[in-house]
Amino acid sequence: MPVINETLGQYSELFMLLAAGTYTVAFIAFAWDLAKSSKMLRAVDLKAAASSATEKVTVAAGRAGGSLSAPDAGGPAGRAERPTSGLTVEGGTAAGDMKYGAERRAPARVAVALTVLGVLIHGAGVVTRALGAGRVPWGNMYEFLTTGAFVAVAVFLIVLIRRDLRFLGTFVIGLAIIMLVAASAAFWTPVGHLVPALQSYWLIIHVSIAVLSSALFTLTFAMSVLQLLQSHRQKNLSTGGADKLGFMRLVPNALSLENLSYRINAIAFIGWTFTLMFGAIWAEKAWGRFWGWDPKEVWTFVIWVVYAGYLHARATRGWTGTRAAWLSIVGYACVIINFTLVNTVFNGLHSYSGL
Amino acid sequence: MSESVKAKKKSPAAEGANTADGKLQQAKSEAALPALGFKGMLRWAWTQLTSMRTALFLLLLLAVGAVPGSLFPQRAANPVTVTDWIKNNPATGPFLDALQMFDVYSSAWFSAIYILLFISLIGCVTPRAIAHYKAMKSQPPRTPKRLSRLPEYGTLALPADAGIPASKAINDAAGLLKKRGYRVEVRDADGDLPSLGAERGFLKEVGNLVFHTSLIGVLVSVAIGGLFGYSGQRILVEGDTFVNTLVGYDQFTPGTNFQSSSLQPYSVQLDKFEAKFDRGESPGKAGQPIDYTAEVTTKETPDSPAKKEVLKVNEPVSLGGTSLYLTGNGYAPMVTVRDGEGNVAFQGPVTAKVQGDNYYSSVVIKVPDAKPEQLGFQGFFLPTSIKNEAGISYSAAPELFKPELTLDSYYGDLGLDKGVPQNVFEMDVRDLTQLNGRKLEAGGITLLVGQSQELPDGKGSITFDGVKKYIGVDIHHNPGQLYALIFGFLAVAGLVMSLYINRRRVWVRTGTHTDGRTMVEYGLLARGEDHRLAGEAAALRELFAREWNVPETPDTDTKTVSSSTSKDQ
Numbered sequence: 001m002p003v004i005n006e007t008l009g010q011y012s013e014l015f016m017l018l019a020a021g022t023y024t025v026a027f028i029a030f031a032w033d034l035a036k037s038s039k040m041l042r043a044v045d046l047k048a049a050a051s052s053a054t055e056k057v058t059v060a061a062g063r064a065g066g067s068l069s070a071p072d073a074g075g076p077a078g079r080a081e082r083p084t085s086g087l088t089v090e091g092g093t094a095a096g097d098m099k100y101g102a103e104r105r106a107p108a109r110v111a112v113a114l115t116v117l118g119v120l121i122h123g124a125g126v127v128t129r130a131l132g133a134g135r136v137p138w139g140n141m142y143e144f145l146t147t148g149a150f151v152a153v154a155v156f157l158i159v160l161i162r163r164d165l166r167f168l169g170t171f172v173i174g175l176a177i178i179m180l181v182a183a184s185a186a187f188w189t190p191v192g193h194l195v196p197a198l199q200s201y202w203l204i205i206h207v208s209i210a211v212l213s214s215a216l217f218t219l220t221f222a223m224s225v226l227q228l229l230q231s232h233r234q235k236n237l238s239t240g241g242a243d244k245l246g247f248m249r250l251v252p253n254a255l256s257l258e259n260l261s262y263r264i265n266a267i268a269f270i271g272w273t274f275t276l277m278f279g280a281i282w283a284e285k286a287w288g289r290f291w292g293w294d295p296k297e298v299w300t301f302v303i304w305v306v307y308a309g310y311l312h313a314r315a316t317r318g319w320t321g322t323r324a325a326w327l328s329i330v331g332y333a334c335v336i337i338n339f340t341l342v343n344t345v346f347n348g349l350h351s352y353s354g355l
Numbered sequence: 356m357s358e359s360v361k362a363k364k365k366s367p368a369a370e371g372a373n374t375a376d377g378k379l380q381q382a383k384s385e386a387a388l389p390a391l392g393f394k395g396m397l398r399w400a401w402t403q404l405t406s407m408r409t410a411l412f413l414l415l416l417l418a419v420g421a422v423p424g425s426l427f428p429q430r431a432a433n434p435v436t437v438t439d440w441i442k443n444n445p446a447t448g449p450f451l452d453a454l455q456m457f458d459v460y461s462s463a464w465f466s467a468i469y470i471l472l473f474i475s476l477i478g479c480v481t482p483r484a485i486a487h488y489k490a491m492k493s494q495p496p497r498t499p500k501r502l503s504r505l506p507e508y509g510t511l512a513l514p515a516d517a518g519i520p521a522s523k524a525i526n527d528a529a530g531l532l533k534k535r536g537y538r539v540e541v542r543d544a545d546g547d548l549p550s551l552g553a554e555r556g557f558l559k560e561v562g563n564l565v566f567h568t569s570l571i572g573v574l575v576s577v578a579i580g581g582l583f584g585y586s587g588q589r590i591l592v593e594g595d596t597f598v599n600t601l602v603g604y605d606q607f608t609p610g611t612n613f614q615s616s617s618l619q620p621y622s623v624q625l626d627k628f629e630a631k632f633d634r635g636e637s638p639g640k641a642g643q644p645i646d647y648t649a650e651v652t653t654k655e656t657p658d659s660p661a662k663k664e665v666l667k668v669n670e671p672v673s674l675g676g677t678s679l680y681l682t683g684n685g686y687a688p689m690v691t692v693r694d695g696e697g698n699v700a701f702q703g704p705v706t707a708k709v710q711g712d713n714y715y716s717s718v719v720i721k722v723p724d725a726k727p728e729q730l731g732f733q734g735f736f737l738p739t740s741i742k743n744e745a746g747i748s749y750s751a752a753p754e755l756f757k758p759e760l761t762l763d764s765y766y767g768d769l770g771l772d773k774g775v776p777q778n779v780f781e782m783d784v785r786d787l788t789q790l791n792g793r794k795l796e797a798g799g800i801t802l803l804v805g806q807s808q809e810l811p812d813g814k815g816s817i818t819f820d821g822v823k824k825y826i827g828v829d830i831h832h833n834p835g836q837l838y839a840l841i842f843g844f845l846a847v848a849g850l851v852m853s854l855y856i857n858r859r860r861v862w863v864r865t866g867t868h869t870d871g872r873t874m875v876e877y878g879l880l881a882r883g884e885d886h887r888l889a890g891e892a893a894a895l896r897e898l899f900a901r902e903w904n905v906p907e908t909p910d911t912d913t914k915t916v917s918s919s920t921s922k923d924q
């Protein structure tokens with residue numbers, strides 16, 4: 001048994017608080033960026049309105065040429081050929097490739113810098129917690145929340161290196177703040193040993209993959225919500241309606257959001273498949289059966305099936321776009337239920353999570 | 356099924372380019388429904404069942420169907436809880452029971468969903484496998500007339516003095532594509548406009564098929580486990596030996612096809628059990644268990660050499676095709692009971708059933724051998740007994756700091772001779788006469804280790820000799836398990852292949868310009884989702900340029916379709 005170091009544990013809690021504080025400032029900066037940039041973009045849009053009219057026509061023509069598809073796609077009835085959000089209007093949305101543009105968004109830069117600072121402090125909190133307990137820092141609700149929030153922010157920042165997803169900042173950072181506050185307020189647990197049921201290397205493998213996949217699902221959830229909003233807005237704009245969601249100018253078009261979230265969901269689905277399998281292997285080691293429909297197992301399965309449904313929807317005619325986005329949202333709702341209700345309310349073999 | 360109807364109505368619009376002809380056909384097939392014969396009906400039903408929309412619908416239904424099993428207690432896991440639940444909810448209980456809400460995963464409706472899903476899956480996978488096998492053996496499709504209409508398109512011009520005629524260019528291109536893993540067919544190599552068709556990524560579909568087939572494999576493995584497996588439980592007090600025969604088990608659940616001859620008569624003796632508890636190492640968690648270790652001696656067969664092994668939570672012991680798991684533990688107070696005639700009628704450990712915090716446990720002692728009358732005791736065992744202000748004892752710690760037995764005693768007929776199986780943890784006192792008890796004149800029995808107490812009326816005596824520990828062991832044999840694991844990993848491998856291999860087609864056409872330059876044009880097409888198609892086009896362009904030494908000038912002809920699917924990366 002490793003020795004518990006309470007001093008480190010207290011440092012860890014201090015770091016968590018500091019991280020939450022830093023995130024709060026970052027959150028404000030992200031929100032400011034949304035407000036400011038959308039105003040600026042509107043001005044740019046208005047100026048460029050005349051010239052862009054012609055450009056749009058060529059873009060649309062190129063697209064029509066591109067949608068040529070192989071005539072001999074075999075497979076079951078109702079199989080979709082290509083994903084479509086059914087919308088081609090690009091006006092009033094950010095670039096679909098989600099690459100960094102030339103324009104300088106000072107508040108966004110400040111926000112990202114603060115987020116990096118926050119995640120470093122947060123990371124220090126997670127590491128000191130681990131050192132204090134002499135084990136991986138995910139053995140109870142408090143630790144799931146603090147480590148989970150860290151992973152969510154870290155994954156977000158890693159994706160930011162390649163893609164300009166800063167428009168998701170308010171959402172991701174807001175969620176991280178909620179998780180940290182919930183951890184400290186409702187689930188606070190001092191550093192301690194693991195109960196025997198959790199003393200297994202499978203805890204390291206199974207839970208880390210689960211947390212990582214959940215972080216990815218968090219991103220796609222946010223993107224799917226934005227996709228629905230954007231698709232609604234694009235439809236509205238294309239029929240000449242007024243733009244009521246000005247901040248959505250900063251967000252790419254619905255189809256781009258759909259495509260990127262599909263790719264992230266595909267990775268997360270593989271991760272979740274591993275989560276489920278490793279969970280089963282661990283259950284076999286700990287309880288002698290690899291599957292017993294314990295509430296936690298049920299919900300892990302439900303999540304898996306819903307996201308399998310999502311992947312299917314993307315391959316089913318009439319189910320791409322908006323409906324697939326809804327499935328992605330439902331899947332995430334199940335992730336949340338699995339994490340909150342199932343850990344706290346339902347009782348099963350998994351209810352040792354430190355409550 | 357309203358979903359599929361809705362989607363169906365929408366589909367012509369969604370397709371957009373649907374001709375009037377197609378619409379007419381669709382209208383026909385919908386209208387023709389009542390006129391179908393029996394065979395036609397079957398075919399129609401089969402098409403419906405194996406369609407993507409139905410698969411999606413069944414998948415979502417499966418997800419919804421699984422949920423009630425987490426809301427209500429399940430018989431398979433907690434039969435007692437279910438009985439209590441129904442008793443406590445007389446209004447809804449029986450109704451929910453009729454809906455099989457307490458047996459969700461073996462219920463008729465849940466089974467119907469997954470069986471339909473798997474039939475749909477087989478109906479889906481089989482024709483696809485056949486179609487794909489054919490596709491893999493056939494040549495890449497013919498070169499389209501206008502390559503420029505493909506999503507990725509580009510041209511290269513080779514200077515006249517380079518000495519690369521159209522026919523050489525096409526063969527070079529074929530070589531390069533082959534090296535890159537494409538299957539290539541060159542057409543009209545010596546004609547005016549030689550061209551080639553190339554295709555790669557057949558493993559994508561293979562991956563998809565492997566994935567779906569493996570799911571069937573997992574299901575079958577689980578079924579095999581249910582048919583030929585078995586599981587059981589046994590409580591072992593320190594010093595006890597378990598022999599793997601039917602009578603050795605306290606509780607035994609055979610699979611449907613179980614034969615008792617398949618039990619290998621190995622033996623396990625519990626030498627020592629140790630539980631460690633948190634003692635002030637982490638604040639607020641005092642008394643939380645941090646380690647359970649059981650030392651056992653095993654024998655593979657009655658004649659094999661004895662082997663010392665350690666059994667822990669998360670570290671099962673494998674023996675004779677089964678696995679043994681440490682799933683519970685508790686205390687077994689040792690008592691000696693003398694009967695009215697002064698003879699020892701019972702001596703040994705009694706397993707106490709843990710009821711509350713800090714191993715607050717219930718105890719039942721049945722002494723059928725006591726003469727002239729049978730004796731029975733029931734009460735509680737506390738490892739660390741402390742009295743609160745109200746004078747009620749409770750257990751203050753999980754360790755044996757001050758073990759205490761508090762018992763009531765009875766005499767009469769225990770009813771053990773009637774042949775009706777009885778729960779060892781419970782005693783029916785209705786036909787017994789009480790001797791000791793808090794409300795009786797004689798009072799209850801309270802014993803510390805080493806103490807004994809005479810029963811009233813010379814009925815005998817009871818002595819608390821000491822405390823041993825016991826463990827609960829689960830024994831499982833599941834022959835399907837390994838296969839389920841293998842199919843599980845196969846499924847993941849298939850999934851990764853299917854999601855990350857891209858199925859692509861490339862066509863190249865070469866020709867000679869009137870000014871003597873050799874013109875090369877190429878086009879790429881992806882089947883399904885492929886966000887790296889543009890990247891592949893760029894890579895091919897670079898390969899071609901290097902092969903023919905064409906200076907890489909910005910190519911005004913290269914077309915990139917404005918959609919993020921192909922533009923990014």
Ligand code: HEM
Nearest residue numbers: 075076308311315405406407410472475476479563570853
């Ligand atoms: C046990 C239930 C099923 C599960 C868990 C499941 C899961 C999946 C997953 C995760 C994918 C995405 C990976 C890929 O693109 O290959 C997929 C694709 C696919 N599934 Fe299933 N599936 C199930 C049943 C079915 C059934 C019944 C059908 C037939 C109607 C079907 C037909 C397909 C097809 C055609 C694809 C490929 C989509 C594409 O071309 O992109 N699946 N399935």
